[in-house]
Amino acid sequence: MSNYISESKIQELEIKANEARELLIEMLTEAGSGHTAGSLGMADIFTAFYFHILNHNPKNPDWAERDRLILSNGHICPIRYVAMAMSGYFPLEELKTLRKFGSRLQGHPEREKLPGVETTSGPLGSGLGQACGMAYAARMDKKPFRIYCAMSDGEHDEGSLWESAMFAGKNKLSNLTGIIDRNNIQIDGFTENVMPLENLRAKYEAFNWHVLEVDGHNIEQFIDAIEEAKAIFEKPTVIIAHTIPGKGLPEIEFDPAWHGKSPKPEEAKKFLNELRTLGGKIKSEHQ
Amino acid sequence: MSSASFKGRKDKQLIMLNPETKLIPDLSKPAMAATRDGYGKGLMTAGEKDDRVVVLCADLTESTRCEEFKKKFPERFIEMGVAEQNLALVASGMANYGKIPFAASYAVFSPGRNNEQIRTNISLNNVPVKIVGAHAGISVGPDGATHQALEDIALMRVQPNMVVVVPCDAVEAEKATLAAAVNDKPTYLRLGREKSAVFTTPATPFEIGKAITLRDGADVTIIGCGMLLYNALMAAEELSKEGIECMVVNSHTIKPLDEKTIIEAAQKTGAVVSVEEHQVNGGLGSAIAELLAKNQPTPQEFIGLQDRFGESGTAEELIEACGLDIAHIKEAVKKVIARKK
C-alpha cells in the first residue's frame, strides 16, 4: 500500500491510462505515421504525471510556478499530446490533426507551436541538459517547483546526455528527476545488441545520482518513486522505469518493428477492440 | 559545348533536351524511387568491388538503406548506436587507417549534430570518409521541422577539402555512391527519403564536379540539384509553350562547383534561377551567386527555403507551401527575366 496515493485514485488513473491508449491508437492511425511502441509503453507514466504528479494549470500553460516536464525523446510526443488533451490543454478533437499540415501537433513537439510542451525535441540526447538549465536556474531563484525529464533508453547512446548527467551530479540538482523509459528497444533492435547500456544503474550512481527502479506500468510504484525523489537531498534522482514497448497490445509488445510505425486502419480496429474489452476479458466493448 | 542547341529531333521538347544526357524517353511519365534507394544499390556494388569499403550507421540501418550491405557483408558493417559524434570520429579513424568508410545517419544529425567532429577530424585531416545524410530536405514531411535538414549543404560546402554531392534521382544517387567510393576525398552525399521522379538513366553521364546541361534555352538558366530538378524541367517545358526557353543545368556537385559550365550558361542567358531543397542562405544558390559575383555578375532568383523552418505535412504540401513547386519556379523565371537589362 502506497503512503502517497489511495487505492481508488490509482484505479482511476489506470482507467485513464487505458483511455489514453485508445486515443493514441486512434490518433496515430489517423496520422498515418508516428511512433506507437514507446507512446503506448509510457501511457501509464504520462497519465500519472498529468493527472496526479504535476503541479500545473492546463488553462495557463505558462504559469511561472508550474512543475516542468521535459520530453527528451520527442518521438513519443503522441502520448504527451493525448495526456495534455485529456487534462484540458486543448480539445480532444485536435488530436486528429497530429502530423498534418498546419497542425499545432507537430510530428516532433515544438515549443513555438504548442504551449505546454516546454521545449522542442526529437533529436535525441538534448532534453536532460535543458532540464539541468531549468533546474539550476530555478534553484538560483529559490523556486520550489520540480523539473522532470523523460528520456528513452536508446538516447543514452548519445554522449551529450552523459555530459548533462555529469553536470547534474556535479551541481547536486536535487530538484531534477529523470525518468528513463527502459523498454530495451531502439530502431535497429534491442538496446543490449545495438549498444549495451547495462549496468545503467551503476552508470548513474557513478555520476552521483540517486537511482530508483520501478515497474513503469505500476502507477503506485511510480508515484512512490517520484515522492521518494523529492526527499533526496544533494543529488538528482533518476527513475529507471522498466516498461514494455507497445504495452496493452500483446501482439506488438516487445517488437522493435513498432518503434516508428502507426497502425493501419484494419489493425487499429483490432487494437481498439482489444483495449476496449481489456484483452478479451470482457465481452462487450466498454466506452 | 554542351549548351549548344540540340538539333536533330522533331518536336520542340526533344529539340531543346540535350540528347547526350540520355534522359528517359517520356519525361512526363517517370518511375518513382527515393535517392536513398539508389544509394543502397550503389553501396552494394562499391562493397563488392573494394573490400576496404565499410559502413557505419547510427541506429538507422534500414531507413538509410544500409540494411542490404549489413546482410551481405556483416563483418564490414559497424553499428554505432544513436551516437553521431562518435560515428564521425570512428569513421575518421578508419579512413585514416586506410578503409573507405560510409557513415550514415539522417542529415540533421550528421552533418548537423557532429559538425565540428567532421570539420576537424575528417575535413582538416583530409581523410576519405563518406558522410551519408539521409532524410534531407523538407520532403521528409510529417516528422516536422526537427527532422528536416535544410542547412546541411551550407555546413558542408564551407569546409575545405569536402566534396558535396546532391543526386537528383535514384539512378544518379547510385552513380554518385560509386564515384564517392573511389574519389579518395572527404565527401558528403545528400539523400532524400521520399520517392521522387527518376528521369535520368544508367546511360546519363555522371562525373563528380561536372554539371550536366539537361536542356538548352537562351532566355534563362535554371540550375538545380536534388529531386527538385524534375520540377525545374517541368517548369521549363511549360514555359517553352509560353515562348520562354530555359536552359536547365544539373549541378549535382555543389563542391567543387563546375565553374566553367555555370559561368558560360550565365553569359549565354544573362539570368539565373537556382533551385534546391535547402535554405536559400548558404546552399547551391549562394555558391552560384558567389561564383557569378566574381566572374559574371548576373541577376538571380533563389528557389529554396526563404529563411524559415519547415513543419509537418506531406512532401507535396510542403513543397508547395515553401515555394518549391513548378508554379513558383515559373514565377521566379519570369521575375529574373524582367530584371535583365
Ligand SMILES: Cc1ncc(C[n+]2csc(CCOP(=O)(O)OP(=O)(O)O)c2C)c(N)n1
Ligand atoms: C540525435 C538523433 N539521432 C537519431 C535519431 C533517430 N531516432 C529516433 S528514435 C531512435 C531510437 C532511439 O531509441 P528509443 O528512443 O529507445 O526508441 P523507442 O524505445 O521509443 O522505440 C532514433 C535512432 C534521433 N531522433 N535523434
Ligand SMILES: [Mg+2]
Ligand atoms: Mg527504447
